[in-house]
Amino acid sequence: MPISPNQGSTGGGxxxxxxxxxxxxxxxxxxxxKPATNVTNVSPTQVTAVSPSGTGTVGVTVTTPGGTSNPIPFFYVGAPFKSSLGTSSGPLAGGNTISISGTGxxxxxxxxxxxITATPTVNSDSSLSVAVPAGAAAGPVAVSVTTAGGTNNGLTYTYVDVxxxxxLTPTSGPTSGGTAVTIxxxxxxxxDSVTFDGAAAPFSVINTxxxxxVTPPGTAGTADVVVTNPAGSDTATGAFTYVAGPGI
Structure with missing residues (x-):
């Protein structure tokens, strides 16, 4: 006498x-x-019922006027606990795979x-991976995981647009670098990064x-400026000009 599913939340339901x-x-x-609720006779070979609360493994029995069946096991599963996301942000278009760690x-x-839901790949009781679905808009969203034991919330993922x-201000500076530039x-x-002609530049975020x-040292002439975030990059072609110093 099989039961499907054979596991469910400790809270019942x-x-x-x-x-x-x-x-x-x-x-x-x-x-x-404990008695089940909403017991329904579907046919002479099938009954549905809603599990009560419980813990561990219990035997499920069915009683009719002819007697009571032998027990079949049902496993109570606790709600999951999420501890962290492997990556907390990514492109608005989705498609990147992240890991989630926790228990249960x-x-x-x-x-x-x-x-917006996605189907995960379970690696172990403490780890799963999932391809992030496309987001509706840039910004933070709540992340929840649903298991046989229930649904747990508490983590945040941020969708980022390109x-x-x-x-740029100013648009030129010495080849020695050191020019403070507002982008x-x-x-x-x-x-994540700012480069001038491929060389990494130290930067700080003021706002969105x-x-x-600050420009790194460069070669006289125009330089491409590339700004990169988790969603991608944008290139300002020839946006900054390195100027050689005078020679005598």
């Missing part, structure tokens, strides 16, 4: 289907010593990013539309 024979006129279904993850069936660079554009608050960077 799992709808299970019990299959067997001579199940007509079922009068009770019990999980251990072995029965995970879905991960929700702001209400940056754009619209202007304006959009989606700059999640910037403004960065401050």
């Amino acid at each position: 799992t709808l299970v289907t019990i299959t067997g024979t001579n199940l007509s006129n079922t009068t009770a279904v019990k999980f251990g010593s 993850l072995s029965t995970a069936t879905s991960v929700s990013f702001g209400g 940056p754009t660079v619209t202007a 304006t554009g959009t989606n700059l608050d999640s910037t 539309t403004t960065l401050s960077a």
Whole structure:
């Protein structure tokens, strides 16, 4: 007499289907010593019921006017606990795979990013991986994991849109570097790197539309300025000009 599913939340509320024979006129279904609710005779071979709260492994029995069945095991599973996301931000388009660590993850069936769900790959009871779905808009969203034991929330993932660079001030400086440059554009608050002609520049984020960077040493002539964040990069072609110092 199989039961499906054979596991559920310790808080109860799992709808299970019990299959067997001579199940007509079922009068009770019990999980251990606790009676199930919403017992429904579907057919002479099938009964559905909603599990009560419980812990550990219990025997499920069906009672009819003809007697009580032998018990079949049902496993109570605690709600998952999430401790961290392997990556806390990524592109608005999604598609990147991140890891989630915690406990009680072995029965995970879905991960929700702001209400948009994805199906995870379970690596172990303490780890799963999931491809992030596309987001509705840039910004933070709540992350929840659903398992046989329930749903747990508490983590945040931030969707990031591709940056754009619209202007630099000033637009030139010495080849020795050291020029403080203000970069304006959009989606700059999640910037990972700024380069001048391929050389990394130290920078600080002012706000979503403004960065401050210091030019590294360069070669006389125009240089491409590239701003990168987790969603991608934008290149301001020839936006900064390195000027050689005088020679006598």
